[in-house]
Amino acid sequence: MRPVDIVGIGQLPVQKETDWNLRQMGAQVVRLALANAGLHTAGALYLGNMLSDDIQGQKHVAALIADEACLSGIEALQIRAAMASGAAALHTAYLAVASGAVDTAIAAGVEIMGQDGGSSNLAKALDAEREVPYGLNMLTQNALVMRDYLDCQQVPAEALALFAVNAHENARNNPNALFRERQFTVEEALHSRLIAPPIRLLDCSPICDGAAAVVLASADTLRKHRRRVRVLASSVATDRFRLADRADPLALHGAFLSAQRAYQQAGIGPEDVDLFEAHDAFTIMACLSLEAAGFAARGQGWRLAASGDICIGGRIPLSTMGGLKARGHPIGATALYQASEIFLQLNGEAGPNQVPGAGIGLMQSIGGVATTVITHILARNGSRRWF
C-alpha cells in the first residue's frame, strides 16, 4: 500500500440548526478543504451522511454535492456505516489513494439532523426487526450498557460525568464547537435532566448540524506541501449486531478488534498514542472506548477521568476540541471533525488546547451500539513514526 497523508482540512461551525441546506454545506466544506490543501479538485469524493434519505428525501448525496461544488465528472460515492459513516468515507478515501487509483481524494461528511424524528431515524442503526419493535433505541441501549457498567464496576457516581466536564472544558476554545459558552461542573452534570436512566442530559451528545472534510494525498503527491499528517492506519471491524447477542456487552469487542488491527497496521501500541478522539456520543462510550482501545484495563476506564489523565497535559488527552459531547455530533460529519482536529493537533495548530508535543493521534468512530467501529491512527510530519 502506498503511504497516504492528510494535506488539508475544512470545518463548518457545528450549529443547533443551520440556515443552509445539505448541498450548500457539503459543497462549502469541500471547497474549504481543497483550498486548505492548495488544490482546485481531487481524484475522488467520498461522502459520509446518515439521515438524508429521511430528513432531506435525498439518496444520491455524493453526486449532488460534487455537482454543487463544481466538481461534476469526479468519482463520487456515499459510504455508510450508520453513525460511523464519516469514518467509513475517510477509510474509503484512504483505500482509493493507497491503491493508486487516485493520487488525491476528498473525504467529506455532512449532516442536517432535522427538528424532530432524529431519535427514530437514529434507531435505524439498530435491528429493525429484533430490537426497534421492542422499544429499543440508541438511548435505551446505551442506558443499558451504562447501568451494567455502573453496577459491575462499583463506580462512583461522578466518574462518568467527568468525561462530559472535560469535553465541555475543551470545547470552549474550539471555534467550531456547538457548546462554547460555559463550563459545567460535575454537580451540574449529575443533576442534569434524567433522559433514560442512568443517562442524564449531560451524558449525551447533542442533535445538531455540521460538515467537515479532509483531503488525502499519496505521500509522493504535493511534496512541497509540508503541512501534512500521515495516516498510519485505517481499520474497520464489526461486532455481533445486537447487544443481546454479545458474550460481554461491556467489552466493545468491535472497538477492540478495530483498534488492534490499527495498532498492527501502524506498528505501534496504545503507549505511543498522544491523544484520543473517542466516539463519546454518550459518556459511557468514552469510558468503554478507553478500555477497548487499550488505554485502560477492563473496568478501569473511568479512573483515567477521575485522575485527570484525559485532560490536556494528562496521559491520554480525550476529546481535545470538545468531542462529540461538546463540539457536537452531526453524525456523518463527526469523524471528519475528529480527523481535522487531530490534523491541527499534530501540526501544532490547536491553540490553547494544544497537546504538547503531540506526535500520534488515534480516532475512533462508532456505528450503532459499537456494532461497527472504525479506527484511524495519524502521525505528525517528521515524527519518528513517519516512514
Next chain:
Amino acid sequence: MRPVDIVGIGQLPVQKETDWNLRQMGAQVVRLALANAGLHTAGALYLGNMLSDDIQGQKHVAALIADEACLSGIEALQIRAAMASGAAALHTAYLAVASGAVDTAIAAGVEIMGQDGGSSNLAKALDAEREVPYGLNMLTQNALVMRDYLDCQQVPAEALALFAVNAHENARNNPNALFRERQFTVEEALHSRLIAPPIRLLDCSPICDGAAAVVLASADTLRKHRRRVRVLASSVATDRFRLADRADPLALHGAFLSAQRAYQQAGIGPEDVDLFEAHDAFTIMACLSLEAAGFAARGQGWRLAASGDICIGGRIPLSTMGGLKARGHPIGATALYQASEIFLQLNGEAGPNQVPGAGIGLMQSIGGVATTVITHILARNGSRRWF
C-alpha cells in the same frame, strides 16, 4: 495497483415479491458466493442497497448482513450511488483488494423494493429540492430523454422496442431471471400499456427483489483457483446532477467519461469488447449507453438493435442473461448480477446464451438519470488481455 480477480459468484433468483427478509437474502447470497469461491470468509464485505432506509427501516445493513452470515468481526460497509449502489460496492471491494488492505473481499447487493412507494423512493435519486417538488421522477425524466431521442434522431417506432425484445429473449435461459416464461414481439412491446409517454410498459425494468454477490481476490491469492476473471478496469464518473443543467441530455456524458476512464485503465477500446451488460432500466438507456460507451456513433445506437448486432452472436451482445429489463432490476443487487453473468460468460458457463469465444465483457451501472455511472471491464482467465 495489484491485479484483482473475481473468483466466485452467488445469485438468488430475482422475484416479484420475496418471502425472505433483507438479512436472510443478503446472508444467503454471501454464503453462496463464498462457497463458490471455496472460501469460508473474506477480508471485507461491501454492500450495495438503495431502499432499506425507507422499506425496511434499516440504516446499518452491511453490519447486519455480516452478522447474519456469521462473519461478525469483518470489515463491513454500505456503499451508495443511488441505483448504481451495487457497482459502487464492487468498485470499493476492488479498491480494497487492489490496495493490499485485504487479499479477498465480498461485494454483495440486496434489495427488497416493497409493495408500493417504489416510485417515490426511487425519485430520491433525483434532486429533492429542484426536481422532485416539480413533479419529476425517474419515469418522467427518462420519458423526456426518450422523447428527445425519438424526435432528434427520427428513429422508427420499433427501434427501441427491439432492446426489450432482445432482453426478454435472453432471459428465457437464465434460471435467475424474473421473466422466463415467454418471448415478446415488437408489436406486443409497441402496444403495451403507455406508462409515461413515450415510455410503455415493455420499455421499463420491473420492481422486484433480489440479491447477488461476487468474491474478489488479488491475483496472487488462491492461485490454485483457476475459475477466475480479471477486473481490468473499475471506474466511476458523475455528470451534472440535473438533466436540465446538461449541455446535451442525450450525450450521457457521465457514461462516456466512465467508459473512457475504464478503457484507458484496461488498455483496450470498445472494439475489444465481446459483450455489454448495460444499465437497461429503460430501453432508451440501453440505446444511449451503446453510444456513450463507444459502440455506436451519436444517434445511431438503435441501429445496433435493428441490425441484430445486440443479439448473442452479433457484434456486441447486450443483456445476455436478460438485463435489467427481463432478468430484473433489484436496485442495489443489479450490478452484482451483471458481474456474475459476465463471470459465467467469460468462463464459458452461460449455457444456451453463451457468447462464443467471449474474452472481454463490459458492464455499466447508472445512478439517477445517468448522473453517476460506474463501468467495469472483465477479462477471461488466459485471454490475451490477462497480464
